Amino acid sequence: MSATPPPSTPSQAVEPLVDERLISRTLKAALRGGGDFAEVFVEDKRSSSASLDDGKVEELVTGRRRGAGIRVVAGASTGFAHTADLSPSGLAAAAEIAAAAARADGGQGSTESPRRGSREPINEVIIPPGRVSGGRKVDLLKLADETARAEGGAIRQVACGYGDSRRRIMVADSEGLLATDEQVKTFFGVSCVALGDGGMQTGRETSGRTVGFELFDDVDVADLARAAARRALTKLAAHPAPSGSMPVVIGPGGGGVLFHEACGHGLEADLVNKGASVFAGRVGEQVANAGVTLIDDGTMSPEWGCYAIDDEGRPAQRNVLIADGVLQGYMLDRLRARRAGRAGTGNGRRESYRHLPMVRMTNTFIDNGDARSEDILADTPRGIYVAHLGGGQVNTATGDFVFGMTEAYLIEDGRLTAPIREGNLIGNGPQVLMEIDAIGNDFAMGSPGTCGKDGQGVPVGDGTPTLRVARLTVGGTAD
Amino acid sequence: MFGTTASDLLAMGDEICSQARAGEQIEAVLAYSSDTEVRAWEGEVESFSSATSFGVGVRVISSQRQGFAYAGSWEPEVIAETLDAARANSAFGTPDEHLALAEPDGVDPVELDLYREELAGVTPERKIDLALALERSVRSADSRIVGVESADYVDSLSAGAVVNTSGVRSFGRDSTCYLMAYALASDESETQTGFGYSVGRSLEDLDEGKAAADCVERALRLLGAGKPVSGRTTVVFDPWVAAQFLGIIGGTLSGEALLKGRSLFADRVGEQVAAAGFTLTDDPTNPLAFGASSSDGEGLAARRNDLICDGELQKFLHNSYTARRLNTVSTASAVRGYSSTPGVGCVALAPSPGSRSAADLIAELEDGVLVQGVSGLHSGVNPVSGDFSTGAEGLRIRDGELAEPIREFTIASTLQRMLLDIAEVGNDLEWLPMSSAGVTLVVDGVMISGE
Known part of the structure; x- marks a missing residue:
């Protein structure tokens, strides 16, 4: 093998993404025609990924996206433009387009000089992935592939993926805010296909954290590979899922997505303000069974959805959304906080410099209760146990949501029996919250996820202890 | 510049x-x-x-x-x-x-x-x-x-x-x-x-x-919707829902899935995989298609590919790599953005329309469900095993008429079975902002779960 240097060796020296005086000039230009608020968001994101499929390392991919998004707020309107050209002329041109788009005809149009905030990155990155050779990343893929295949001859196909990213951001606004952050994330996933008499089944396991390559000091990719393979093999014997309404027990870490969909989105203030949430106007009310505490915590290092500052420069926070069943408040971004006359909650996020920020979740989870998981199971004569969930979707206006079961079992006489095939669960957020009738004490975080909203994807985490929903509709095929 | x-x-x-x-x-x-x-x-x-x-x-x-x-x-x-x-x-x-x-x-x-x-x-x-x-x-x-x-x-x-x-x-x-x-x-x-x-x-x-x-x-028309009773019934997919379903079917006919042992239709070319009379084509050269394009993601001239004719599976789609691996030729079906290597996929999928309107097809059904929206397709459909289960909303069909609205239920079957259970295709083909056209589809024997 030739001695090729690693593909990306970014300098770790912290030079500003854009000179602060240039930022000031850009903010002034953005408000030249009036307007109430202007903001420059600069992003420089490098990423690398590698995949192994069908026994072959397909290729190493590296990418870079760098640019700035500029927004101008005038009254109820927001103008936005972005550019990959960070030169003085490129930023000036984008500022002009954003100002014209906002159609400001008045407003104060004044800016304060940006003052540097003093946020530290949320994590010290021990091993910057950009400094790790492609060969080491590829070796992890090979190890996972071999381990999964060794789980049995029924494993017919294995796909593994490695990914890392280093995202530097800088936010400055006309109210004098200037903040920076560096967000490093590392991810590994394994998917297996098993073949049996009844056809093919799939199993997947992933791990991702807001850390560097030191992720693999903690996470053994061979463990992920074995878990993915076993999940596929288990399902070879799976029965068709039942259909109809029944008790559903969700395993620790497996069910965070339920609450992300069932109520998380409905507590985002942009949807609440438009009347598109069943939780609008319900702060202070009992919206969940006693004992249910729902938290969104952007400071939860090193989970997948954490950061030091959000994409509007506000510090991440731990926000208790529901305490012992009572709705405490909504998640806010800058616009929504200002309209509500409240302090922000640090939930203003965007996929990239090419997007406007909006209200987004971070790490969303149900806090521990005091039941023992074995007691919850033993107390459930018939139902299903969901060990692992796939993605979900919600209509926040009606509260109706679905999510997919990727590993589930029948519960008969208080014990787990046969595995069941994949299917969706469907329910209604407010009803499900009231029907959580048991919460375990074995909290665990779930798999790293990407939350999609209005065409933008952002990394999020979720978690739950073991818990039981008294009634949920299981969408199987069994009569 | x-x-x-x-x-x-x-x-x-x-x-x-x-x-x-x-x-x-x-x-x-x-x-x-x-x-x-x-x-x-x-x-x-x-x-x-x-x-x-x-x-x-x-x-x-x-x-x-x-x-x-x-x-x-x-x-x-x-x-x-x-x-x-x-x-x-x-x-x-x-x-x-x-x-x-x-x-x-x-x-x-x-x-x-x-x-x-x-x-x-x-x-x-x-x-x-x-x-x-x-x-x-x-x-x-x-x-x-x-x-x-x-x-x-x-x-x-x-x-x-x-x-x-x-x-x-x-x-x-x-x-x-x-x-x-x-x-x-x-x-x-x-x-x-x-x-x-x-x-x-x-x-x-x-x-x-x-x-x-x-x-x-x-x-x-959804105001006042309740949950339906669980049971097996005929469903009518409206064009928007049918297009999403067909897009998933198109994905299973990718040469990449075939090559890597993930296609549920492997080894089935020449066999009956869908109801007789059902024909499915991917044709990027149709200028009406939202995904129309004169060339594919590797720069080859785009061309029409017939995938299913009268229920019989004709071929898989390929890019240059999957074609070489399987000793065939590219169907000019490479799909990609600038930030990825070429995959394989459909861009302008359409079934051959039938001769009757959606209203006529509904009028023939004694009992059924018109599905106007589905949710959780990404989580509830497994294109490898074929398991299909999604959330749905729509209207009950009784004695040939649209009746009460229903919501918060699931529809479930398998992709393999649904293709064979297609009973009718409407005449209302329309191009939608996705890789597939929509048309009213009537599918028998789908399990719905509600109360």
């Missing part, structure tokens, strides 16, 4: 490919787009976004190994850095004798009229007026419409080129615009939502009245 004409993009591609070293193959992908998005809310412009984007992707194959890199900029030093990175990345792949770029195969590209210059000249004021008018129409349509979650005007002018060292040089550009709205309808006790849209290549194609009327009707 850079221009965005065919000669500008091809020249950039030529420049990158000219740097190939001995034994090296290079493919350059250049992408440009200029986008506007206007969102109206309560009679005002909530947001107006406008921007141009540039992208470059470089694939290098050397010593039977492949590397790839991309960047969101056309600055010369960034392009140079991207080529260097792709070259360095190629050291780590597994050697594979089948790796190679697409080669010209003698098929001439079909000239398609997908770009309307007049869209580039539309003023911001006109775009704002369209979004505001849509929002106003929705809001004022009915007293039970209590809000508009979003009312958007969106347009995009894009251009792309693929150039490689094997002689491929392709360029294409298109224009698209659409109006889309989500309405909130409410009676005393509950809220329901509905969406409507209108898609075109220039403003004259857009029908604001239809977009508004559709979203209002879809929201209003």
Whole structure:
């Protein structure tokens, strides 16, 4: 093998993404025609990924996206433009387009000089992935592939993926805010296909954290590979899922997505303000069974959805959304906080410099209760146990949501029996919250996820202890 | 600065490919787009976004190994850095004798009229007026419409080129615009939502009245919906839902899935996989298709591919790599953006329409369910095992008539079984903003779960 240097060796020296005086000039230009608020968001994101499929390392991919998004707020309107050209002329041109788009005809149009905030990155990155050779990343893929295949001859196909990213951001606004952050994330996933008499089944396991390559000091990719393979093999014997309404027990870490969909989105203030949430106007009310505490915590290092500052420069926070069943408040971004006359909650996020920020979740989870998981199971004569969930979707206006079961079992006489095939669960957020009738004490975080909203994807985490929903509709095929 | 004409993009591609070293193959992908998005809310412009984007992707194959890199900029030093990175990345792949770029195969590209210059000249004021008018129409349509979650005007002018060292040089550009709205309808006790849209290549194609009327009707007719009783029944997919279902079927016919042992239709070419009379075609050269294109993601001339004829599976789709691996030829079905290597997929899938209207088909059903929306397709459908289970909302069909609205239920079957259970195809084929056209589909024997 030739001695090729690693593909990306970014300098770790912290030079500003854009000179602060240039930022000031850009903010002034953005408000030249009036307007109430202007903001420059600069992003420089490098990423690398590698995949192994069908026994072959397909290729190493590296990418870079760098640019700035500029927004101008005038009254109820927001103008936005972005550019990959960070030169003085490129930023000036984008500022002009954003100002014209906002159609400001008045407003104060004044800016304060940006003052540097003093946020530290949320994590010290021990091993910057950009400094790790492609060969080491590829070796992890090979190890996972071999381990999964060794789980049995029924494993017919294995796909593994490695990914890392280093995202530097800088936010400055006309109210004098200037903040920076560096967000490093590392991810590994394994998917297996098993073949049996009844056809093919799939199993997947992933791990991702807001850390560097030191992720693999903690996470053994061979463990992920074995878990993915076993999940596929288990399902070879799976029965068709039942259909109809029944008790559903969700395993620790497996069910965070339920609450992300069932109520998380409905507590985002942009949807609440438009009347598109069943939780609008319900702060202070009992919206969940006693004992249910729902938290969104952007400071939860090193989970997948954490950061030091959000994409509007506000510090991440731990926000208790529901305490012992009572709705405490909504998640806010800058616009929504200002309209509500409240302090922000640090939930203003965007996929990239090419997007406007909006209200987004971070790490969303149900806090521990005091039941023992074995007691919850033993107390459930018939139902299903969901060990692992796939993605979900919600209509926040009606509260109706679905999510997919990727590993589930029948519960008969208080014990787990046969595995069941994949299917969706469907329910209604407010009803499900009231029907959580048991919460375990074995909290665990779930798999790293990407939350999609209005065409933008952002990394999020979720978690739950073991818990039981008294009634949920299981969408199987069994009569 | 850079221009965005065919000669500008091809020249950039030529420049990158000219740097190939001995034994090296290079493919350059250049992408440009200029986008506007206007969102109206309560009679005002909530947001107006406008921007141009540039992208470059470089694939290098050397010593039977492949590397790839991309960047969101056309600055010369960034392009140079991207080529260097792709070259360095190629050291780590597994050697594979089948790796190679697409080669010209003698098929001439079909000239398609997908770009309307007049869209580039539309003023911001006109775009704002369209979004505001849509929002106003929705809001004022009915007293039970209590809000508009979003009312958007969106347009995009894009251009792309693929150039490689094997002689491929392709360029294409298109224009698209659409109006889309989500309405909130409410009676005393509950809220329901509905969406409507209108898609075109220039403003004259857009029908604001239809977009508004559709979203209002879809929201209003769900008011008062309850959960249905569980059981097996006939479902009628409306065109929007059918298009999503067909898109999933198209994905299972990818040569990539076949090659990697993940297609549930492997070894079934020539066999009956769908109901007799059902025909499915992917034809990017149909200019009516939203995904129409004169060339594929590797620069080969796009062509029509018949996938299922009268229920019988005809073939799988391929890009250059999957074709080489399986000792066949590319069907020009490479799909990709500038930030990825080519995959395989459908872009303009359509079933052959039947002869009867949706109303006629519904009139024949004693009992059934019209499904107007599904949710959780990404989580509830497994294209490898074929398990299919999604959330759904719609209307009960009783004695040939649309009856009460229903929601919060699931529909479940398997992809294999649903294809064989297709009882009827409507005559209402319409092109939607996705990789598949929509048409009313009647499918027997689907399990619905509610109470």
